[in-house]
Amino acid sequence: MDYFVNVTLTGLTQGMIYSAFALALVLIWRSTRIVNFAQGSMAAATTFIALALIQAGQSYWVALIVALLSGFLLGAVVERVIIRPVEGGPELNAVIVTLGLFVAIQALIAIVFGSSFQSFPTPFGVRGFEVGGSTIPLTPTSLYVIGSVLITMALLVALFRFTRIGLAMRASAFSQEVARLLGVKVGGMLTLGWGLAAVVGSLSGLLIAGGGFVYPAYMDSLIVFGFVAAIIGGLDSPVGAIVGGLILGLALSYVNGYVERGSALVSVAALVILIVVLLVRPGGLFSSTTARRA
Amino acid sequence: MSDLQSPASAAGKATDEAPTESTAGANAPSATAKAGRSFLPQSTLPRHLLVLALSAVFAVVLLEVSSPYQNSQIATLSYYAIAAGGLTVLTGMNGQISLGHGALMAAGAYTTALFLDADEPLPLPLILLASVVVATAVGALVGVAAARLHGPYLAGATLALAVGLPGLAIYFHDIFGGEQGMRVRAPQAPDAFESFIETVSGNAASSTKWLAYVGVICLLITYFFLANLVRSRIGRTWRAVRDQEVAAELAGINLGAWRVLAFVVSAAAAGLAGGVLAIVVRLAAPSGFTLVLSLALLTAIVIGGLGSLLGALLGSALLVFLPPFVTNLGADFGLNGTEAAQLAPFVYGVVLIVAMIFAPAGFVGTIRLRRMTAKAKRASAAQAKAAGSNGG
Numbered sequence: 001m002d003y004f005v006n007v008t009l010t011g012l013t014q015g016m017i018y019s020a021f022a023l024a025l026v027l028i029w030r031s032t033r034i035v036n037f038a039q040g041s042m043a044a045a046t047t048f049i050a051l052a053l054i055q056a057g058q059s060y061w062v063a064l065i066v067a068l069l070s071g072f073l074l075g076a077v078v079e080r081v082i083i084r085p086v087e088g089g090p091e092l093n094a095v096i097v098t099l100g101l102f103v104a105i106q107a108l109i110a111i112v113f114g115s116s117f118q119s120f121p122t123p124f125g126v127r128g129f130e131v132g133g134s135t136i137p138l139t140p141t142s143l144y145v146i147g148s149v150l151i152t153m154a155l156l157v158a159l160f161r162f163t164r165i166g167l168a169m170r171a172s173a174f175s176q177e178v179a180r181l182l183g184v185k186v187g188g189m190l191t192l193g194w195g196l197a198a199v200v201g202s203l204s205g206l207l208i209a210g211g212g213f214v215y216p217a218y219m220d221s222l223i224v225f226g227f228v229a230a231i232i233g234g235l236d237s238p239v240g241a242i243v244g245g246l247i248l249g250l251a252l253s254y255v256n257g258y259v260e261r262g263s264a265l266v267s268v269a270a271l272v273i274l275i276v277v278l279l280v281r282p283g284g285l286f287s288s289t290t291a292r293r294a
Numbered sequence: 295m296s297d298l299q300s301p302a303s304a305a306g307k308a309t310d311e312a313p314t315e316s317t318a319g320a321n322a323p324s325a326t327a328k329a330g331r332s333f334l335p336q337s338t339l340p341r342h343l344l345v346l347a348l349s350a351v352f353a354v355v356l357l358e359v360s361s362p363y364q365n366s367q368i369a370t371l372s373y374y375a376i377a378a379g380g381l382t383v384l385t386g387m388n389g390q391i392s393l394g395h396g397a398l399m400a401a402g403a404y405t406t407a408l409f410l411d412a413d414e415p416l417p418l419p420l421i422l423l424a425s426v427v428v429a430t431a432v433g434a435l436v437g438v439a440a441a442r443l444h445g446p447y448l449a450g451a452t453l454a455l456a457v458g459l460p461g462l463a464i465y466f467h468d469i470f471g472g473e474q475g476m477r478v479r480a481p482q483a484p485d486a487f488e489s490f491i492e493t494v495s496g497n498a499a500s501s502t503k504w505l506a507y508v509g510v511i512c513l514l515i516t517y518f519f520l521a522n523l524v525r526s527r528i529g530r531t532w533r534a535v536r537d538q539e540v541a542a543e544l545a546g547i548n549l550g551a552w553r554v555l556a557f558v559v560s561a562a563a564a565g566l567a568g569g570v571l572a573i574v575v576r577l578a579a580p581s582g583f584t585l586v587l588s589l590a591l592l593t594a595i596v597i598g599g600l601g602s603l604l605g606a607l608l609g610s611a612l613l614v615f616l617p618p619f620v621t622n623l624g625a626d627f628g629l630n631g632t633e634a635a636q637l638a639p640f641v642y643g644v645v646l647i648v649a650m651i652f653a654p655a656g657f658v659g660t661i662r663l664r665r666m667t668a669k670a671k672r673a674s675a676a677q678a679k680a681a682g683s684n685g686g
Binding site: 029035037082085086089090091092093095096097099100101102103104105106107108110111114115216220221224227228230231235261264265266267268270271272274275278279282283284 | 385389391393439442443444445446447449450451453454455457458459461462464465585586589592593596600629632633636637638639640642643644645646647650651654
């Protein structure tokens with residue numbers, strides 16, 4: 001029983017991180033109809049900035065804030081300079097550009113920060129809480145992970161629901177032309193959307209790095225799992241991204257915990273889950289729109 | 295996809311008219327002008343056979359005048375080009391993206407490794423054929439799922455394939471050797487090969503040279519098949535499925551079945567490429583089939599020009615010859631070894647972005663577009679002149 005709870009909690013914590021990453025992908029998809037494959041390496045870049053600050057003697061929290069801000073800047077610059085020329089063009093061109101960005105940023109990280117494994121600190125302990133003399137498998141770090149993802153999601157909901165900027169962003173995602181006619185600066189909204197998504201992506205990068213090791217390609221599995229989570233959810237729905245992330249996190253944790261030598265099967269399991277979901281519902285679980293033709 | 299389509303569909307009608315003219319009267323003069331410039335036969339099969347024979351002669355000359363190191367580079371080039379050729383048919387002709395061709399290559403490579411591991415290995419052509427069959431079977435499975443998906447969904451599913459399938463090799467480590475992978479015994483060159491090299495150039499018939507020949511022969515056969523396929527009814531149907539789903543469906547084309555077929559053909563090429571890779575590298579290990587391999591193949595076909603086999607070949611050449619060049623350049627600028635090694639992927643990435651923004655048609659497509667524009671201009675100028683003289 002203890003083991004089951006342990007595995008479930010690990011799955012939930014991991015799932016929260018996948019959810020955050022998937023949410024970042026969904027934010028970009030909704031506004032520009034582009035899947036940002038470079039999300040992972042952009043997040044890795046900001047994590048390495050944070051690591052450099054921590055190694056220079058700054059506190060974790062200063063590094064966190066600087067990393068998130070630089071994530072915002074990176075996202076905005078990438079949208080303006082690299083994505084703008086291919087926006088609204090053929091689907092394939094945008095996919096290829098973000099893949100190119102993914103490879104280039106990852107290589108750049110290795111050139112600037114080196115490709116060795118470096119440990120990344122976490123602000124809270126990784127020992128479980130003690131309740132009545134026995135240790136339960138809930139650690140302060142996993143509470144911090146779950147908490148910060150929940151707070152971020154609440155802030156995003158508030159932004160989109162209750163502010164004029166959020167309304168303008170939703171309008172430009174809904175229909176660029178209509179929004180433009182109503183006086184919304186659509187270009188600015190798209191840049192802002194990419195910046196925000198990059199912040200959420202950076203956060204998930206920092207969270208998954210906490211208490212572990214980072215190296216230039218450490219986000220690769222998160223890209224795949226986050227992407228699978230987003231697609232399970234339907235790519236179009238923020239709620240779907242969160243649910244997809246949690247489903248995937250739990251499923252992978254069970255595979256890892258209950259199948260002998262299951263760690264080798266984790267990415268195969270993600271593939272199987274994805275294929276099954278897509279065969280049943282080709283647009284993902286939470287897709288509302290019908291397939292677009294021509 | 296309109297930007298990509300024009301050059302890709304032009305691949306099938308390189309000998310046709312410039313698209314500005316459509317009346318039969320206007321076609322006649324420029325057709326003779328075309329025949330005057332092209333020395334190749336007009337009908338497809340003889341033309342491709344002639345090109346095949348010329349390429350074979352060229353390949354033998356190239357392999358015999360180049361150094362052993364360059365021979366091994368050509369062997370590497372051949373397996374990249376085989377896989378890229380298959381991918382360009384899938385992505386350029388049928389409009390389906392695949393980020394998972396590295397995994398299909400892995401299927402082929404492990405098959406070859408297993409068959410060569412036997413005490414009495416089968417003849418090499420049969421083993422490579424088995425690799426093709428296994429990869430085709432995997433491709434058919436994936437293709438059935440892929441046919442229902444498009445754009446980012448397809449990219450995601452094949453991405454998961456690229457990352458997931460090598461995991462199976464680690465899980466079944468008793469068969470596939472786990473993380474370390476399987477060592478591949480290099481097949482022996484037949485005696486006929488030695489006497490052939492002896493008569494052609496008098497060079498020593500080394501094992502490297504034999505592998506390079508195997509690679510090049512596979513490359514030529516694959517491209518011959520693919521080129522014929524693309525110019526046939528099948529190729530035209532693929533282009534119809536890619537360009538106008540609804541119109542193709544109304545014309546009685548079963549979209550799903552044709553998409554699966556494209557994926558299967560593409561997977562077969564990837565399987566052969568994997569088999570050649572296994573004997574050239576002499577190792578089949580999960581670390582050889584990372585996401586980076588799949589992305590490198592995509593880079594090759596995009597830079598060369600989507601849908602063009604020549605483009606796939608040129609792009610693969612870039613994959614083979616660029617990294618040593620860039621790495622040396624990096625070392626000259628004072629980067630240390632590991633940093634300089636990362637410079638090549640950095641340049642890939644940047645080239646991919648720049649190519650997509652400034653020349654989305656790729657190398658071959660851009661040149662073809664230029665030529666077609668110039669031809670159309672000439673044709674319309676000639677017509678204006680004719681109209682002017684008639685009127686006056």
